Amino acid sequence: MSVCQTCGACCASFRVDFHPVELAGGAFAWGQGVPVEMTVPVTPAIVRLCGTDASPPRCVALAGEVGVAVSCSIYDVRPSPCREFDVEHAACNRARQRCGLAELPRS
Ligand code: SF4
Ligand code: SF4
Numbered sequence: 001m002s003v004c005q006t007c008g009a010c011c012a013s014f015r016v017d018f019h020p021v022e023l024a025g026g027a028f029a030w031g032q033g034v035p036v037e038m039t040v041p042v043t044p045a046i047v048r049l050c051g052t053d054a055s056p057p058r059c060v061a062l063a064g065e066v067g068v069a070v071s072c073s074i075y076d077v078r079p080s081p082c083r084e085f086d087v088e089h090a091a092c093n094r095a096r097q098r099c100g101l102a103e104l105p106r107s
Contacts, residue, residue, distance in 0.1 A: 003087060003104065008070030009095035010085055011062040016049040018079040023047060031077045038074065049079070067101050 020026060020041075024033035038060050039047040050060040061078070064070035072078055086092070093103040 005071065006067070006069060007096065007099075007101060008062055008064065008066045009099040009101055010089075010092060011052075011070070011072065011082075012056065012058045012066045013095035013098050014052065014057065014091070016052040016059060016079065016081050017042060017046050018081055019045060020047050022079045024077075029077070030079070030083070033077055034074060034079050035077075066099050 018034075019028070021028040022034055023029065023036050023039065026033050034047075034049075038050050040050055042048050051058045051062075058066075059072075061072055061074045062070060063073050072082070087104060093106075096103055
């Protein structure tokens with residue numbers, strides 16, 4: 001099990017915005033694309049994953065318990081910001097800290 005599967009902090013910390021072309025049926029969708037019903041429109045050029053601007057934030061697609069065991073229910077079709085974020089991202093430890101999890105060591 002990867003550290004991310006026992007974490008999920010980034011999915012419960014940050015707004016996740018992306019272009020509507022990545023939605024289901026969009027020209028640049030990954031696979032089937034992000035389900036439209038999991039998003040809210042922000043501007044004509046931006047949609048947001050539901051729950052990521054809640055207080056506290058939590059993406060509607062996140063399953064499980066943060067810091068214990070999590071999974072992304074739309075992993076294969078998740079949008080580009082999610083694909084670009086991993087343990088190497090500078091904000092990874094910020095998210096972990098925010099969720100009360102230990103920082104990961106940096107090399
Ligand atoms: S905050 Fe870091 S360790 Fe946690 S799921 Fe996101 S990328 Fe993985
Ligand atoms: S779509 Fe998946 S990877 Fe992206 S924020 Fe939501 S739960 Fe996390």
